[in-house]
Amino acid sequence: MREIAYREALREAIYEEMEQDENVFVIGEEVGRYGGAYAVTRGLIKEFGARRLVDAPISEASTVGLGIGAAITGLRPIVELMYVDFVPLAMDQIATQMPKLRYMTGGQLKIPMVLRTQGGTGRSAGAQHSQSLEAYCVHTPGLRVVMPATPADAKGLLKSAIRSDDPVVFIEHKALYARKGAVPEETCTIPLGKARISRSGSDVTIVTYSRMVLIAEEAAGALEAEGISAEVIDLRTLSPMDMDAVSASVGKTKRAIVVTEAHKTAGMSAEIAARITESNWTDLTAPVVRIAAKDVPVPATHLEKLSIPSVDEIVDAAKTLCGE
Amino acid sequence: MREIAYREALREAIYEEMEQDENVFVIGEEVGRYGGAYAVTRGLIKEFGARRLVDAPISEASTVGLGIGAAITGLRPIVELMYVDFVPLAMDQIATQMPKLRYMTGGQLKIPMVLRTQGGTGRSAGAQHSQSLEAYCVHTPGLRVVMPATPADAKGLLKSAIRSDDPVVFIEHKALYARKGAVPEETCTIPLGKARISRSGSDVTIVTYSRMVLIAEEAAGALEAEGISAEVIDLRTLSPMDMDAVSASVGKTKRAIVVTEAHKTAGMSAEIAARITESNWTDLTAPVVRIAAKDVPVPATHLEKLSIPSVDEIVDAAKTLCGE
């Protein structure tokens, strides 16, 4: 199969969906002429014009609000926030409007809208451009939250997100845009809400998502060399979470490690660990191990790398778990 | 000891701290002339004048930002957001500025500031005025998060929060303002970061905070009648969390229930459950039970009550836990 980069996979998804549905449009800072800060929408303005690739002023709150109003009235907006770090600027619209309007109006208002953004570390850009804020969204009922790790998932999940009649927060990873991977030529969607077994194994389950899938894979490789067989589960969708897949895996391995690039306290690692504990209590030989970013603002400089999970941490944890 | 209401206890704390430190001031919507939407600051403007009880326009983001700038330059602001539901409007200042400026500047900027607000259900005011958003703050490194349940704690913790050199998010509960409780006459602070054993027991530990302490107490009372002795731990401070107290209790009871008025997924109940599981793995006879608000926007009407934890749910869970 052909290999394309994550950003190209995303671009294809947007292109295909825009082509087949006139109501799909993109709005965000620098998405048009500039082609996106991370070049995801590059060239699309030539195909679809400024009517459908709308360069927004630096007004995040109102841009998201615009998307909501457009969605209510029949369009299918893809709103881009350049960094997930800007989610807080639009947080009222994202947390108090987008996910609640349908419920508050007794199901009258439909919000078929995708909020595309990107997060994570990797550019040593400091605490205001390196965050992983998925938990804010997952904790907010009414939102779907998707975080793809591979180009194929990026494309297939984004297409599903655009077709969804519900608001989807779609969080890409800045360090993945250039990564290549096999992506089928033909149009294909990947359903929201389904995890992917990224690597099969029998001794320990590593549950993770987004870029940490790569770190987990690397750790699994290292563990294999030491005779430990790790299964890596890429959640892909965080809300809803595919606990069937996770549970089945832990039922088999009896040991679980959760890895997130987000801060540890009150973040995704807590939820995943709590659910595994609930679902696999009798299977577990030890408490689920949480490996997450340190609970400090993300530092610039080389400290950045020390703040997030490392391959070694995962390997050590797996060895300890399996060593008992 | 005299009994005063939660709102009066809060007012006393503000009064005393303003009296002893000229740099303490209050800013927020309706805090001055009106005396606060929930009457916490009533009358204070007469004592301290409009210079120190500042009625803000409806501009939440900039009001919090104002507090930050004032704190950096030597004042000790108490910023009031009328509802915790308005935290998202100021989320950039609350999550991306207030807790990070100190770290990003290598310790140069000190932010001795309290963000007072109130949350929770109880008025059937719908999804935009009934939330419990503490997890957004607890997940953000650099913030202290306090949620008092009793008048005495309200006063003592607010005094400590005002004296703290770090940013504290202080979340009151709308349904507690009128509740009375014993509060010492003499000035006394209660340290941040320390839980309180609200009721001693030996069979099961119920970990909770804010208004859910009352529900937990009620459940504990009902359980006692059935011969089950429940210990109720009121965390009081959520960030940092007093895991020593929780752990010691679970070490004794071997069973734990976590109760939160906040939504379940990726919220405080997950973090508390995950920590207990980590700290008391060998003690636990069953997985920690999480009882939290349903993962739906908070409905208006009588459905509101169905969306949050009930005494019965806690009683049932405790009976099941202890029945094995």
Next chain:
Amino acid sequence: MTQKDATQSAGLSEPERVELLRTMIRIREFEDMVGESYLRGHTAGSMLHLSVGEEAVAAGIVKAMAPEDVFTTHHRGHGVFLARGADPMRMFAEVFGKSVGYCKGKGGSMHIADIQLGHMGANAIVGANIPISLGGGFSLKYRDVPGVSVAFFGDGAINQGVLYESMNMAALWKLPVVFAVVNNQYGMGTRVDQASASLAFAERAETFGVKGAEVDGMDVEAVYGAADALLRYSREGNGPSLLVANAYRFYGHGRKDPSPYRTKEEEAKWKARDPIALFRDRLVTEGVITAERSERIGAEAVTEMEEAAAVAVTQADPAPEELYTDVFAEEL
């Protein structure tokens, strides 16, 4: 058309003028009735913001709207919605938290909506409806529908930054968005000049590229005239506009608020310009209606609202399962 029908004010025919009066009276009666129900404990929620005193703003602006137009309101939006044609029974039912309410009782007074009537929702977050209405305008233009999108909000929302972001975007793309400022002089206990350093809101709009106008919000025909001009302007592709309508809320912020922050003199001054009395007197003076007919309209409205409330109050509460529905359009 008779000679008399052709007599017009602000371009309105006599029947239209009478209907405008009826609309205002119906709003007044609804609000009074729902306020009483609130005091009697019939409402589910604890918050109720009445628009009594602001009827001319609601009736006048909505009169200038076309069926394809869309709108949002703030938390004080009953009047606008009634003017737009809401069924009072379903409104009462919503406020009472009943399953036949506009939102199945899940929203309550502050979240009423009816997408059929173009109502994209009342909103309880001050200012939050503004960018949503911006999106409505974007969508109308995108889909080439000749409608306008109206955002109703109060003088308090003037200080929310999203207003300026939205004005700029609407102007940048020449969107058919009308910003309707219901300036009732107070945001809770704060007088408009205690919250806003400058009251030059219409001029301010112009510096964003938004056509601005200000109008006496107690004069329904003046409001209609100003709104009609602005809506036409925006509908015809000239870009957004902003209308400041100066009115007064006769009740407190919430139904029970005794408004200690304002003087009795101020209240009396504004109440002397009660928009309903003003307009009724004008119509009577001009011979458009008789005093008797106006009283009949009043009596009819009272009956209508009493009956609607009586029906609503007996309706069923939403079933417990309703807690879980309407979160998502699709289950995964």
Next chain:
Amino acid sequence: MTQKDATQSAGLSEPERVELLRTMIRIREFEDMVGESYLRGHTAGSMLHLSVGEEAVAAGIVKAMAPEDVFTTHHRGHGVFLARGADPMRMFAEVFGKSVGYCKGKGGSMHIADIQLGHMGANAIVGANIPISLGGGFSLKYRDVPGVSVAFFGDGAINQGVLYESMNMAALWKLPVVFAVVNNQYGMGTRVDQASASLAFAERAETFGVKGAEVDGMDVEAVYGAADALLRYSREGNGPSLLVANAYRFYGHGRKDPSPYRTKEEEAKWKARDPIALFRDRLVTEGVITAERSERIGAEAVTEMEEAAAVAVTQADPAPEELYTDVFAEEL
């Protein structure tokens, strides 16, 4: 004082004018040097926003500031900070992520601060520094300190709602806040008129009760004169002011951005008005300095920056334990 010293322009003495030139040249050389270091991979972070072309704005406004004044900047704030008296070595060190940097390397280029110099922080969130500077102004007035609080931000931040919220609050309480708009014509790839429907920013400020002015940001003395007038106004208790300084960024948005979104002609037009060349030529023409002296200033600046960068690059990285420090002032 000699006759010559008394010759003044915008109220500045000859030595002051020469110093102003030196400040601008030092900024230019710092920026060029840090840009080169970036290309060589010496910087820790991946983002570097240079203020080359905007030196007159930084130097002119900061010249009007007093020691007790406080300020914040946006992400393109090196120039302002240097003009305020920053140590270039510690600035380089910060950008290189070294422990002797202003923020121990934890902040990087976008978060530089020095509270000793009244620098409350560069900020990487467009517009977010504005309310923080509002708070600085509130605090000065509260503490009765005769200073002003200056918020530097770009034309892009004009569309963030917090600007309007903050202008209103500053006006409402007559706070000594100066809003300094460094209009370099672009926010990333978006030309100012592609983002803002109206460019009447100074007039707009007036409708918020904020004194507004606009100035040629390539003429350092014009900037100084305008800033001096506004800072005085705000310092003297008259309330906030806003200055729009029109300049141009000679590099791209980031150091590596080739700026395909703007024409070579446009760039050439602005570069022909290089603020340093303009001012140097004026001083030479007026006989304030010789061409040789100006070149010597340039050479000194080059040496200073090369040395500072060379020292900074050899400094130690922060120790791993630094990851955990500075989160809180107090441990609990």
